[in-house]
Amino acid sequence: MPEIVYPQESGEPVVVDLKDPYWAAFFAWAWPGAGHFYQRRYAKGFLFMICILSTYFFGLGIGQGRVVYASFKPGDLRWQFVCQLGVGAPALPAIIQSMKTKKGGDPYWVLCERFPADYPNSSLAFHKITPENNNDYTGKTIKDGFMAPPGGMNKPQVRSRVQTDTLGRWHFEGKHYFEMGTLFTVIAGLLNLLAVYDAFCGPAIITPAQQEMLESKKKKNKKKSKQ
Amino acid sequence: MNVFSSVVFDHLLLAAIPQIWYALPLIVVVSLVYGATRHENLREIFTHSLRNAIWCVGFMSIIFFLIWIAGFWN
Numbered sequence: 001m002p003e004i005v006y007p008q009e010s011g012e013p014v015v016v017d018l019k020d021p022y023w024a025a026f027f028a029w030a031w032p033g034a035g036h037f038y039q040r041r042y043a044k045g046f047l048f049m050i051c052i053l054s055t056y057f058f059g060l061g062i063g064q065g066r067v068v069y070a071s072f073k074p075g076d077l078r079w080q081f082v083c084q085l086g087v088g089a090p091a092l093p094a095i096i097q098s099m100k101t102k103k104g105g106d107p108y109w110v111l112c113e114r115f116p117a118d119y120p121n122s123s124l125a126f127h128k129i130t131p132e133n134n135n136d137y138t139g140k141t142i143k144d145g146f147m148a149p150p151g152g153m154n155k156p157q158v159r160s161r162v163q164t165d166t167l168g169r170w171h172f173e174g175k176h177y178f179e180m181g182t183l184f185t186v187i188a189g190l191l192n193l194l195a196v197y198d199a200f201c202g203p204a205i206i207t208p209a210q211q212e213m214l215e216s217k218k219k220k221n222k223k224k225s226k227q
Numbered sequence: 228m229n230v231f232s233s234v235v236f237d238h239l240l241l242a243a244i245p246q247i248w249y250a251l252p253l254i255v256v257v258s259l260v261y262g263a264t265r266h267e268n269l270r271e272i273f274t275h276s277l278r279n280a281i282w283c284v285g286f287m288s289i290i291f292f293l294i295w296i297a298g299f300w301n
Binding site: 006014016041043044047048051052054055058176180183184187191194195197198202203204205206 | 246249252253256257259260261263264265266267268269272
């Protein structure tokens with residue numbers, strides 16, 4: 001049960017009880033703020049939870065639930081997901097969706113259906129199927145799933161074209177919100193890594209002794225520059 | 228339109244917000260979280276966050292100004 005004491009120039013020293021730092025770090029990763037709740041640092045736990053989760057869900061919202069997905073195939077290497085995974089459990093449905101759609105299966109939580117890439121009326125390829133444009137199409141459609149990779153992977157011979165175009169369609173329909181949503185969710189994931197560090201090691205407080213050392217170094221450097 | 232887009236676009240009217248304002252919540256959140264990793268007391272966290280936010284806005288303003296100036300060479 002490590003306890004860190006930070007001496008202060010004035011007032012009581014700051015004491016931080018990290019409990020089991022490994023568990024705290026795991027909880028902090030799994031749900032932003034949970035590691036701090038485990039350590040009974042409630043104020044910081046709430047602060048991390050509100051800041052990180054609101055950023056993440058806002059990004060996911062403006063990205064229409066499509067900006068967090070796991071895909072590491074040639075042509076669609078979603079490196080941003082590595083950063084988004086930093087937010088923990090809220091990003092995990094993307095892994096479930098990736099596994100579900102890996103071999104051409106339909107995703108869970110379907111948002112909409114689209115005409116396939118080889119649809120005879122090529123101007124409708126990748127377009128959403130709506131009551132207005134649906135001419136009783138009975139073939140296999142492309143399904144957009146919540147936090148699922150871009151669909152259309154069921155035809156290996158046109159894999160790269162289909163993959164790229166569905167993603168392109170998302171960018172086109174979402175306008176700048178797709179990029180903005182990606183940015184918000186990536187930043188949320190990266191910020192949670194800071195929270196994990198804080199849960200594992202405690203805050204990076206500069207103690208009076210360290211402050212003194214920094215100031216003396218600054219003075220030395222100034223003297224050197226004058227000479 | 229799915230539930231997400233109808234809530235976000237129709238009700239919150241995000242489409243009417245200029246893109247630059249999306250930086251504001253990010254600056255606030257990044258400053259608060261960074262401040263929280265440097266202090267334990269809320270008062271110190273908020274003070275540190277405020278300084279960070281001012282620094283961020285200042286830095287962004289400098290970059291904005293440089294890009295704006297560079298635009299005259301078009």
